[in-house]
Amino acid sequence: GESVGLHLPTLSVQEGDNSIINCAYSNSASDYFIWYKQESGKGPQFIIDIRSNMDKRQGQRVTVLLNKTVKHLSLQIAATQPGDSAVYFCAENKGGSEKLVFGKGTKLTVNP
């Protein structure tokens, strides 16, 4: 069935380092993927998205990579800052579906 998961439930990095958060998905029909950031006490906040016709997309300090061959998605955060500490979720959407399927999240902690 459809599922989106994450390889690591927690990730701890030093301030200034680059962070990589991974996500595996199982539905090969999914064609749209999103990364969200959730800070404590708040709702998920959209970071970046990517469609299946792309392998890479860059935003401000963030890059999403999509490997359709192994059904893997990653979020790279450059020069990680304390404000990046949060839980990060990936989500997938199958073409034509009105619903997103969310992974369970990775907690990123940035140490000063």
Add this chain to the structure above:
Amino acid sequence: DAGITQSPRHKVTETGTPVTLRCHQTENHRYMYWYRQDPGHGLRLIHYSYGVKDTDKGEVSDGYSVSRSKTEDFLLTLESATSSQTSVYFCAISDRGDGQPQHFGDGTRLSIL
């Protein structure tokens, strides 16, 4: 944030009582969603709406009902609350449904004793 207000933000109630949570949006988006978030489960879809008076079930819809009488408001009702419905509830909106991100409110923390 994307013009989404959830109310109340916190509620404590007793088992067996009815509870209604409200989501209000100012974006005129067509799609609205209700999720619950529990440790170890991530975000799970309860119900969603694709227009006024048009709703459908998500993966965890048992014990919940919804109503959408106007574009801007989406109500989630627990007819007879149970302790298993203690959770954080999030509303989300989307303009088109597929192929677009959903934007979330800040949640309602509901405790059922």
